[in-house]
Amino acid sequence: MDVFSDPLNREVYLTGFLWILKLTLAGGVGALVLGVLLAAMRVSPVPVLRAFGTAWVNIFRNTPLTLIIFFCYFGLFSTLGVSFSDDIDLNNFWLGVTGLSVYTAAFVCEAIRSGINTVPAGQAEAARAIGMTFRQTLTMIILPQAGRAVIAPLGSIIIALCKNATIVGTIGLMESSNAMKELINANGDAVVPIFLVFAGTFAIVLIPTGYAFGWLANRLAVKR
Amino acid sequence: MTTDAVLYDHPGPRAKARNRILTVAFGVLLLALLYWIYRKFDEKGQWAGALWEPFTESSTWTDYILPGLWHTLEAAAVGAVLSLVFGVIFAVGRLSDHWWIRWPAGAVVEFFRAVPLLLMMFFIFFGVPYLTEEPMSIFWAVVIGLTLYNGSVLAEAFRAGVRAVPAGQSEAAYAIGMRKGQVMGHILIPQAARAMLPVIVSQLVVLVKDTALGYIISYNELLQLGVNNVAANFGNVVQAAIVAAVIYIIVNSILTAFAGWLSRRTRRSGKAPRATGRGVVMGATDPGMGGGGGATTTL
Numbered sequence: 001m002d003v004f005s006d007p008l009n010r011e012v013y014l015t016g017f018l019w020i021l022k023l024t025l026a027g028g029v030g031a032l033v034l035g036v037l038l039a040a041m042r043v044s045p046v047p048v049l050r051a052f053g054t055a056w057v058n059i060f061r062n063t064p065l066t067l068i069i070f071f072c073y074f075g076l077f078s079t080l081g082v083s084f085s086d087d088i089d090l091n092n093f094w095l096g097v098t099g100l101s102v103y104t105a106a107f108v109c110e111a112i113r114s115g116i117n118t119v120p121a122g123q124a125e126a127a128r129a130i131g132m133t134f135r136q137t138l139t140m141i142i143l144p145q146a147g148r149a150v151i152a153p154l155g156s157i158i159i160a161l162c163k164n165a166t167i168v169g170t171i172g173l174m175e176s177s178n179a180m181k182e183l184i185n186a187n188g189d190a191v192v193p194i195f196l197v198f199a200g201t202f203a204i205v206l207i208p209t210g211y212a213f214g215w216l217a218n219r220l221a222v223k224r
Numbered sequence: 225m226t227t228d229a230v231l232y233d234h235p236g237p238r239a240k241a242r243n244r245i246l247t248v249a250f251g252v253l254l255l256a257l258l259y260w261i262y263r264k265f266d267e268k269g270q271w272a273g274a275l276w277e278p279f280t281e282s283s284t285w286t287d288y289i290l291p292g293l294w295h296t297l298e299a300a301a302v303g304a305v306l307s308l309v310f311g312v313i314f315a316v317g318r319l320s321d322h323w324w325i326r327w328p329a330g331a332v333v334e335f336f337r338a339v340p341l342l343l344m345m346f347f348i349f350f351g352v353p354y355l356t357e358e359p360m361s362i363f364w365a366v367v368i369g370l371t372l373y374n375g376s377v378l379a380e381a382f383r384a385g386v387r388a389v390p391a392g393q394s395e396a397a398y399a400i401g402m403r404k405g406q407v408m409g410h411i412l413i414p415q416a417a418r419a420m421l422p423v424i425v426s427q428l429v430v431l432v433k434d435t436a437l438g439y440i441i442s443y444n445e446l447l448q449l450g451v452n453n454v455a456a457n458f459g460n461v462v463q464a465a466i467v468a469a470v471i472y473i474i475v476n477s478i479l480t481a482f483a484g485w486l487s488r489r490t491r492r493s494g495k496a497p498r499a500t501g502r503g504v505v506m507g508a509t510d511p512g513m514g515g516g517g518g519a520t521t522t523l
Contacts, residue, residue: 043231045239046246052254062429062476063469064436067447071469074461080268116231124231134232142231163340170440177343184351191351199347203338210338 003190004197009183016179017201023096023165023175028158030101035108042113053109060106065167069099073171089173096168100161107157115150116142120224148220155213159206176201265462275460279467284454292449293471299363299435299445303370304428310375315382316408329379336376342437345369349441366438366445374431381423385416422487429476429483436472446471 003009042053060068072095076082084094119142127137169178180198184191235243265271278284317329336344349365389412397407417424439447450468455461 044246045232045235046243046250048247048250048254052250058477059469059473062433062473062480064433064447064472066436066439067451067465067469067472070439070447070451071462071465074455075465079270079462080264128233138231163338166340166342167437167440169342177340177346180343181346181350184346184354188354191347191354195343195347195351198343199335199339202340202343203335206338207334 003183003187003194009187012174012179012183013176013197015174016176016198019093019168019173019175020162020165022093023100023168024158024162026093026097027100027104027161027165030097031104031108031157031161034101034105036112038105038109039112039116042109043116057106057109060103061110063103065099065103065164066170068103069096069167069170072096072099092168092171092173095171096165096173100164100168104157104161104164107160108154111150111153111157112146114153115146118149119145145222148217148222151220152213152217155210155217159210159213162206163202270462275458275463278454278458278460279463288454289446289450289467289471292444292446292468293475295443295449296432296435296445297475299366299370299438299443300428300431303367303374303431303435306367306371307374307378307427307431308424310371311378311382312413314375314379315386316413318379318383319386319408321404333376333379336372337380339373341369341373341434342440344372345437345441362438362441362443365441366435366443369437370431370434373434374427377430378424378427381420381427382413382416385420385423386412388419389415418490421490422483425479425483425486429479432476432479433472 004013038053038056041049042057044050073092076098077091077095083091085091123141123145124137127141132140166175166177169175172178174182176198180194183194187194232239314329314333317325318333320326320329345365348368349360349362352365353360386408393411393415394407397411402410435443435445436447438445439452442448446468450471451461451464454464458464
């Protein structure tokens with residue numbers, strides 16, 4: 001562990017994971033907002049909205065995230081001149097957040113949609129039969145049940161988003177995987193400890209998070 | 225459409241009128257967005273024929289795109305076979321009766337599922353050569369990374385599948401005198417594999433998408449050859465990225481459709497065990513997130 005007694009190396013490690021944290025938070029918010037909107041479109045009675053939602057999901061779910069992030073930098077920024085900030089790191093950060101949000105939103109949309117699908121049609125029919133309005137049916141009957149079914153898939157999406165944030169390193173952000181690469185190249189004699197610290201950080205944070213979401217989903221599951 | 229049935233009634237005259245207004249409003253918005261993108265491209269001269277022309281020439285395809293696609297599929301195929309082997313071994317390990325097999329197997333699976341695939345590939349490609357003092361082959365760095373991650377995900381899927389086989393199956397097998405290995409090999413795994421087949425195929429989509437990570441360690445796959453190198457020669461990065469994206473989407477849509485077909489077929493033929501109660505997740509045939517993502521929470 002000699003490598004990490006050097007404050008400079010600790011700095012590299014910390015900034016790396018700080019970027020991952022920021023990317024996960026910003027990307028998560030973007031993906032949730034966009035994903036909910038897309039899900040609303042996909043279940044709406046308007047064909048144009050449905051088609052737009054479906055197209056979005058099919059395009060972004062089947063394209064590698066690496067290609068999307070690559071396009072955000074070389075396409076959006078370099079060629080089309082879309083820029084978020086004059087600071088190189090901040091600009092790359094927001095380009096990365098754009099790519100992560102656009103990609104992850106497709107999965108959020110599908111998770112929410114399948115959550116709505118787990119609610120038996122009889123529930124809504126019963127609600128309408130006792131005279132509830134559309135808004136009442138949605139907010140009092142459907143969403144409370146769908147929301148519980150969505151916890152587990154949303155949990156895995158957030159965990160995946162956190163791991164996918166490393167891909168933003170492709171466009172030069174010094175996030176954890178680039179930080180590890182730098183430390184490995186500078187300290188060839190301590191390759192294994194470096195890897196174990198970086199991978200261990202992810203494992204220590206993400207494995208309990210996964211179990212917590214599983215526990216929560218089980219606890220709140222609608223028993224049918 | 226079950227969603228429709230849950231959310232709203234058949235539209236009456238008022239709802240129909242409202243839907244029409246929404247259709248027009250959103251249609252106009254969508255056209256405006258498309259026009260804005262068109263203008264943005266136009267401003268930067270991205271519609272210039274010279275930028276699109278390379279894709280009409282056969283040499284672009286034979287020199288860059290097709291070899292790239294071939295390397296992508298090659299890594300995905302080898303990775304898939306190895307992941308399956310890895311998955312079966314560790315699923316059986318996690319189901320073992322002996323704690324000294326079960327715990328290490330569980331630790332390995334949980335660890336590789338939690339570590340980002342890119343971090344793994346960086347370690348294999350940049351770190352392992354320091355240990356072995358030999359250069360690492362890029363192909364194997366990509367394939368080993370893919371295998372460790374996707375194998376772990378598949379191990380969890382297999383385990384869920386085996387646990388979803390009704391208990392009566394293994395009880396009956398033990399009753400007629402089969403040994404543990406026989407019960408697993410002859411009774412449980414064949415049924416679990418059949419039930420999990422769609423999940424396995426949709427994991428292939430993740431594998432194909434994840435090969436693009438190989439670009440970052442400069443493996444000659446579709447993103448490297450078809451986008452990076454084409455753009456370096458013709459200066460058309462936007463166009464090349466669009467063409468590559470379309471190729472990825474086609475390949476993955478075929479795999480997804482295949483997974484959906486398999487899923488419908490196993491359900492119809494009734495050969496799959498009644499595994500829908502737990503373990504088998506809804507929408508299991510949808511492509512996962514990949515990129516070292518898509519951890520499934522096990523029930």
